[in-house]
Amino acid sequence: MAGGGSSVTLPALIFLGLDPNVANGTNRIALFFQNLSAAISFNREDVSQLKVSLLLAFLTLPGAIIGAFVATSISNHLFKQILGIIMIAVVVTMVIPRKYKSGYKNKILRIPWTIYPVMVLIGFYGGFIQLGVGFLLIAALHYILKINLVYVNMHKVIIVLIYTVPALFIFILNNQVNWKWGLSLALGNSAGAWWSAKLSVKKGEGIIKIILIIAIIIMSFKLLNIL
Numbered sequence: 003m004a005g006g007g008s009s010v011t012l013p014a015l016i017f018l019g020l021d022p023n024v025a026n027g028t029n030r031i032a033l034f035f036q037n038l039s040a041a042i043s044f045n046r047e048d049v050s051q052l053k054v055s056l057l058l059a060f061l062t063l064p065g066a067i068i069g070a071f072v073a074t075s076i077s078n079h080l081f082k083q084i085l086g087i088i089m090i091a092v093v094v095t096m097v098i099p100r101k102y103k104s105g106y107k108n109k110i111l112r113i114p115w116t117i118y119p120v121m122v123l124i125g126f127y128g129g130f131i132q133l134g135v136g137f138l139l140i141a142a143l144h145y146i147l148k149i150n151l152v153y154v155n156m157h158k159v160i161i162v163l164i165y166t167v168p169a170l171f172i173f174i175l176n177n178q179v180n181w182k183w184g185l186s187l188a189l190g191n192s193a194g195a196w197w198s199a200k201l202s203v204k205k206g207e208g209i210i211k212i213i214l215i216i217a218i219i220i221m222s223f224k225l226l227n228i229l
Contacts, residue, residue, distance in 0.1 A: 008033070008133045011187060012085070022081045024180055026073055027173030029132065030166055031184030036191035037163035043195070044156040054113070055157050058143075059164035061118055062125025066165035069129025070172040088133055117146050121161075128162065129169045135162070159195070 008029055015025035044050060073081065120142050128135040139161060143154045173179050 007036075007136070007191070011191075012131075012133055015183065015187075016082075018183070020180055020183070021078045021178075022085060023074065023076075023078050024178045026081070026131065027170070027176070027178035028180045028184040029187070030170040030173055031179065031181070032187035032191040033132065033162060034166045034170060035188035036195040037159040037166065039192040040159040040195035041156075041163055044159065049152060049156045051153070051157070052160075055160035056164070057113070058117070058121055058157060059161040061121035062128065062161055062165040063168065065122045065125030065127075066129030067168050067172070069126040069131075070169040073130045074172060074176040074178055085131065085133070088131060091134075114146060117142065120146065125165055128165055 011032065012025055012029050015028055016022055020028060076084075124135060124138050124142060127138065136158060139158045140151070140154055143149060143157055144151060149157075170179070
């Protein structure tokens with residue numbers, strides 16, 4: 003609902019004994035089913051702008067494919083170092099105050115050119131490590147496209163759903179997926195995504211802002227070993 007779920011699941015998979023690269027690939031199984039569940043839930047709540055969602059998603063595909071290839075080709079040691087640095091960076095971005103503007107529209111009538119290179123770069127990051135990509139998408143879609151957070155979340159889940167497919171396929175080809183743990187994690191992710199989509203539609207932007215704040219605080223404390 004708020005983004006940042008991989009900052010919990012990815013370190014958890016590594017802590018449970020998976021190699022960092024395998025944990026990165028395994029996490030994609032849960033991401034696929036999570037975002038599929040959320041996309042269906044948003045559609046049933048009549049929150050949809052599929053053509054725009056697909057356009058934004060396809061913009062991420064080149065970057066996501068390249069990012070996944072890079073992730074599967076580096077050593078576990080290097081990936082672990084990169085992950086540690088990114089987790090510190092995510093903590094820093096989490097504690098920076100954000101002001102999400104209210105009153106933004108639901109529908110996107112015109113897509114500014116600036117979103118195109120941004121989506122390619124976000125796609126690369128998502129294909130490579132995924133951790134914190136939700137926050138990047140929320141910021142990009144909200145401020146560049148000027149849409150409210152309910153529609154931001156709807157577009158976000160479809161974008162991640164689409165680019166996760168080729169990324170997951172690349173991890174599978176490189177034998178960097180643990181299906182048992184990935185499908186187990188997917189059950190929880192899917193249930194959470196289904197109900198959070200419904201909650202965001204019924205409660206509007208206010209509840210998303212609250213969840214964003216709570217998620218940022220909890221994950222910051224987790225990463226700082228305060229909890």
